[in-house]
Amino acid sequence: MENERRKLIQFQNIVKDFDGQIVLKGIDLDIYENEFVTLLGPSGCGKTTLLRILGGFLEPTEGHVIFDGHDILKLPPYKRELNTVFQKYALFPHMNVYDNIAFGLKIKKMSKDIIEQKVMKMLKLINLEGYEKKNVTLLSGGQQQRVAIARALVNEPSVLLLDEPLGALDLKLRKEMQYELKRIQQEVGITFIYVTHDQEEALTMSDKIVVMKDGEIQQAGTPQDIYNEPVNRYVANFIGESNIVPGRMLEDKKVRFDDITFDCVDVGFKENEPVDVVIRPEDIDIVSAEQGKMTGTVESVLFKGVHYEVMVETVPGTHVTVNMHVRKNENIYSEDRKEAISANDFYLDLEDMKDIDDKEIVARADAQAWNPETEEYISIKVDTDLKEEIGEYAVTFSTNSGTQVTRKIWVVDQRVVENKKANEAVSAFNFFKSKDEILESPALDTDLKTWANAQGWKLDNEEEGIDLSVDYDFDPETITEGIYKVTFWTTGREFKIHTTDFVEEGKEVGLTFFPEDIHVMEKMEF
Structure with a gap:
């Protein structure tokens, strides 16, 4: 189909560099x-830059722009068969509607009667007949927008x-204008190139969507x-709402996620390739x-x-809660106060005893000695x-000069929380800290995981770690001595479903979908 139509514009290897930033x-x-x-893309993805290079307002650092078979990079903007409509309409406030639309034609020195024919035709196209004498500053935003479009189209550009x-x-006016723009484009039969970060706008109006990032x-x-077969997680998230799940492509038309193997329609992946799987909320049925x-x-x-948005947790998260004992700061000083030493009590798992050494004991106790004057x-x-x-x-930490502190080590058979449905386990230890250590922590969430030796792993492969999040309800700035609960947890799997049927919270349900509703994408490297 595309081969039958004429390629009007070709961007070839367009690179743009602003002061070293590409x-x-x-x-x-x-x-x-x-x-x-x-x-389509977020702010800063380069979409407006590309548009401005085509319009002639910017020069690319490298590359060519071919328009109707000719390289147009050397042509000034006014010689290109293009017109631009900006977000700020840039209408001439001292001119009425008619004169704004006729402006480009008058510059081209067209005869009055031809100008009148063309302007009247444009007013009809934008549904503003009878408005020609009106002051543009008195028009609504939507009307001003239509005048700006008419002013651009009246010059009969090949591209808008x-x-x-x-x-x-x-919002309401935007929706109306989306349909209006599509109608105008179909009536005048020219190429429209449209820049937006609004995915709904793109889906409503476009024949082709170009999703950009960085x-x-x-x-x-x-x-x-783009909607049904996004190539990666970024596109899937940007266009519409998605459930995106990490999975593994076992072979053609067989994908595994959440420890279940599903039939799908995707082919061409390597065996056992890690993938992302997307299932749209409207493609899942609750049964x-x-x-x-x-x-x-x-x-x-x-x-x-129009519908209910239902969140269903299919794989529960796993969590473990420990006690953080907060004590007052107990630095020990030498008699001449040239040395100070501090350390914490700590817990050790029986499993970890096998290869424990002095370095590990120092790290677990957060033991340190220093010169108070020079730090x-x-x-x-x-x-x-x-x-x-x-x-x-007992464990004693000492310096060569004999300054020392003795602390306790509790060796325990550490409780591991296993979650068979999620194929994962987590564990963490109670631990001891001083108020200063908590207050001075540059990254408290990370330090809490280290202090508690918190870990998560897959039950079927202990080498495969799992990310843990951390929850606590104390304010590090105002913490006092005492015992505080700290919880380490993994995120469960939730699916978002759009349905017209009401379901009750807390109910056990089944989820079903067809093989063609599963879209397998390459894993995205960040």
Whole structure:
């Protein structure tokens, strides 16, 4: 189909560098005649820069822009067969509607009667007949926008460039203008290139969507392609709402996630390749637990007007809670106060006893010695009666000069919390800290994990670690002595479902979907 149509614009390896910062990284893109193309992406992704290079307002650092078979980079903006409509409409406030639209034609020295014919035709196209004498400053935002579009179209450009033209309008007007713009584009039959960060706008109007991120094209295709077959997590998240789950492609048409193997329609991945799987909320049906391909508990139900948004937890998270004992600061000073030493009591798992050494004991106790005047660290020795059995032991930390502190080590059989449904386990220890250590921590969440020796791993592969989050309800700035609960947890798996049927919170349900509703994507490298 695309081959039959004429390529109107070709961006070839467009690179743009602003003071050493590369904002476009080699863009290749073909745009066809009469196509409505939307450049979609967040602020700073390079979409407006690309538009301005096409318009002639910026020069690329490298690359070519081919327009209708000719390289146009040397042509000034006014000689290119393009017109631009900006978010700020830039209408002439001292001119009425008619004169604003006619402005470009008068510059071209066209005869009055031809100008009148063209302007009247434009007023009809933008549904503003009878407004020609009106002062543009008295028009609504939507009307001003339409005048700006008419002023651009009356010059009969081959291409209309639109840079976030609906950004300044309220929601209702924006929706109306989306349909209006699509209608105008189809009636005048020219190429529209539209820049927006609004995914709904892109889906409503475009023949082709070009999703951009950090100066690169992530995917270009029809709205249906982009929505139904996103190439990666970024595109899936940017276009519509998604459930994105890490998985493994076992072989063609077989994908495994959350310890279940599913049939899918995707092919061409390597065997056992790690992938991301996307399932759209509207493609999942809630059924009885017995009928589901997977089961879960309804966590929340939100009424959204047309449908309910239901969150179902299919894999519960795993958590372990420990006690943090906060004590007052107990630094020990030498008699001449040239040395100070401090350390904490700590817990050790019987398992960890096998290869424990002095360095590890110093680290676990957070033991340190220093010169209070110069703040320089002093090396310390370790002396302990530690044995490879459960019990309470003493450990003494000392400097060469004999400044020392004695603390306790409790060797315990550490409780591991196993979660078979999630195929994971977590463990952590009670621990001791001083108020100063908590207050002075530069990254408290990370330090809490270290102090508690908190760990998460896969039950079927202990080498594979799992990220842990941490929760606590104390304020580090105002903490006092006492015992505080600290919880380490893994995120469970939740699926978002859009359904017109009401379900009750707390209910056990089944989830089902078809093989073609599973979209397998390459794992995205960040």
